[in-house]
Amino acid sequence: MFRLLLCLPLIWFCACTQSNEHLDPTSKNNDSLAFYNNEAREAQYSMQERLEFANRAFEGVREQPKHPLYTKILYNKNWLHYSLGQYDSLVHYDAVMQKNAAVNTAPKEMGMQHYLLGYYFELVKHQSDSAFKRYNRSKTYYQQANDSSGTGTALLNMGGIQYKKRDYFGSKETLTEALKYIKKETDSVTYWSAMDRIAQSHRHLHNYEEALAFYANITKEAPKANLSVYKNNYATVYIDLKKYQKAIAILEPLVLDTLANSETTQARVLDNLTYARWSSGVFVKPQDFLKPLEVRKLQDDKRGIISSYLHLSEFYLKPQPELARAYLDSAKIQAKEINSSGGELEVLVFKMQLEPQNAALKERYIKLRDSLYESELKVKTQFAKYKYDDELKEQSILRLENEKNLRELELAQERFTKLWIIAALVVAILLILLIYYVQRYKARQLKIQHNIDRLSAIYDTEAAISRRLHDDFGSGLNTAMLLLQRQENIDAILDQLEKLYNQSRDFSRSLNDIDTGAGFKDALSLMLRSQVPQDTNLLLLGFHKIDWDLVRPVNKITLYKILRELMLNMRKHSAAKRVTLKFEMHSKHLKIMYSDNGKGASHEALQLKNGLRITEKRIEAIGGSISFETDEQSGFTSHIKIPF
The missing domain is CATH 3.30.565.10 (Histidine kinase-like ATPase, C-terminal domain)
Structure with a gap:
């Protein structure tokens, strides 16, 4: 089940084909790089043909790591190398990709690349440490790309590795973090798988109430596709609690639903049901244990085979001790093949029951238990360190980016301030010039108007003088002339002349300078x-x-x-x-x-x-x-x- 989850992103990527017509390499809207890269993703071609397209695309960007398509093309090429089993090429071009990671601007593709290498190290090289590191880097890049589904899937795989390494507490924490990114509505398979693994971690930590609460929720809401797996795991919690009837009530309906179960799941259900029945006192035949064992052998389910051998050894422990010992030896061989110290430890528990006086077995048990404890502690510390180091690295990168952005912001602010100062100076100068010319214009206009007013006042004054001369002196002179013509009394003429003299004197005074x-x-x-x-x-x-x-x-x-x-x-x-x-x-x-x-x-x-x-x-x-x-x-x- 877990391996299927690992494959899902790869299966999805492989299935992502264009629904539109094929791109024309001569089309004005698409260059040759985009054309070859898209063709390399087309499922209609063979894997080898697709790799040839990818190689052509990569040749166009080999010396251009800053090209927008560089990371996408190289990831596509790496995925094809993996699919064709060309692991040396995969590792080589992964190194090329990581070398240019600093200039890459495609965090999602970088996340996919690290995920691919994590998958390679986990399932091909069986190097859990390297796989965990790559999944952790994948998570970081997915977070940068705001890809919640990718982040959740990477965390799910990290939690799975911790679970296999018996770091149940660390697994629970990692998987709980994964649930923050996985959307139940759109990515239900990943979501419920994480919930199942958290419940199993609680089970191994002996937090049975928490495990049962998780499974009650899972079996109520999870889709039917994987429900048999979750219900089988639900039953194992009741088996650990020795509540066999509840386990049987869950498992019996699953045995009948053969269409919904894979052969691996069916074998697990049959083995657990037989063990629960036998443990509850119900008579079972050896064949009931042997049938799921044969299925597991055909499926090469190593861990399942160990579980069947342990159940058979416990079944024969009292009636046929030698047969029980034979099954324990077989379980020990399988445990060593997959490097399962936990499986070997369970074998020793039953062997000590067969040989209670064997001091060597007890010594081996104690030594293996202590070694397993130290190994688990080391694993816990190691995984925590990987996450911590990656967080420190990410914080360092973010700090450097923030410092860079801060410097750029300060420089931009300085440029902006300088521009504002220059603009303000230009505006101020323009305003000063404008005010100067406006004031100058107003002063000129005022001067002109003042001169006009002065001229107007002068003209009006001259006109007033003219009228006064005409009205006052004109009429007086006319009177004097009439008196002379009529030869009137000389005294009257003299009076009129004196009057004219007084008027002229007053008029002169009114025009003279004023003190x-x-x-x-x-x-x-x-x-x-x-x-x-x-x-x-x-x-x-x-x-x-x-x-x-x-x-x-x-x-x-x-x-x-x-x-x-x-x-x-x-x-x-x-x-x-x-x-x-x-x-x-x-x-x-x-x-x-x-x-x-x-x-x-x-x-x-x-x-x-x-x-x-x-x-x-x-x-x-x-x-x-x-x-x-x-x-x-x-x-x-x-x-x-x-x-x-």
Whole structure:
């Protein structure tokens, strides 16, 4: 049964043939390597023909161990060497494969290769240690490939070797680990075989309750295909416990189901049933023991033959001691052939019953028992060491890989950081250049706009002067000319000329330079008061608290003309009885609030006043601001901000 399980991956691999049409070696989608490798797996060809395809494929990658198909091609070739019994070639190309293992990137195929060599060492070379090592390496590669089925199968074989070497505790641990990877639903044969072997390990460790619990579960859920094997092993637990009737109840139905049993299984069932019946006191004939023995001889079942000889020797121990001794000698020969110290030890137990006074037998028994104990201890330690060393090696590899990955990550982070720094510098430079050019553009545009505003203010001022000259002086001159033409009273003409002179003087003063020095405060106060009609009260709040030295000369001139325009507008249009000017000092600007209780004006009329438009342009040119609030019922208000 166990050997069949070992063969399953190989049988599966052999049966994996393509369902599609054969690849064309000239096809654009498949190169010659893939073609020959796939042909080497086709079951329709003979094994020798398949090997020829594999050799052709390998020739294409012999010097390219990093080629993606290298490991797959070489594993395929090795499997064919094994199948053809070409073991020297198998070992040679396995060495080639292991030599290039460091650069291989196909962990699953590496796992399959180690599994194949484990199978070779176990069943061909009978070297359990080497087989165990290879299965252990196979497990590691299967884990790297995330192949749970392969991992579980490798562990199952490792546990089987430990079981054969009587390392039952180690076997139980290994098989329990295997169950973590084997899926009951998709790999039931492997799963239930592992469960059976764990139960048998419990049996040999005398953990009978655990063994019975396992078998109760196995016989309830396991598929029918191997159920006879599991039930037979179930019965052996009851035989060890001397509960023969329970063993008989399990075994008797199995004898009748000959179609479900192989000859090997049928022989085991018959032998165990006969032994259970005889042990329970039921009469049995010697033929009942001899029949399964003959089957075992035909099947060359060495361990089964030893079991039959021991049962027959026990059967004849009292009635025919000499015949019992003959069977014991035969059992001893078989045990030595397969190097079974345990079988030889059981032979000595019965021989000491035949010859209780034979000191040599007792001495041999003690020596063999101690030797077997030391051997089992050595095996346990050895297998544990193999697993431990492999774990250390794997940890070392993982540590080196982690260190390599960490270095690569650090280098990548450094490159990433440098790229970010460079990118940040580039972005910063671009932003600085962008801000510089935007600010430069804005400054240029602001300068242009400032010049435009200045020109506009100049043009508006010239237009205002022109209208004033036309309206005031034009009408006055026209009146004087009429008086001269009519030869009116000379006093009237002189009065008109004096009026024109006063107007020209006032007009000249309004255009002359404004004192922006120490006399600005008095000049501004005089101008404000001179513009107020006799029946209007002027209230100046905070005027004397202002430090006029903080205000730039050009801003003083602008403020002077703005306030004069507001006072002129009040005098001509508002008929206000009270005018209030409130001055406030702030950290960066001077704030003035003008208000009167005159007639006010609509927003439409306000927009048409040319003087106010000029005022707005003047204050905007120096970075200040002015706003108007007016209503025909509540008067006129203006808020002015002048920067220092």
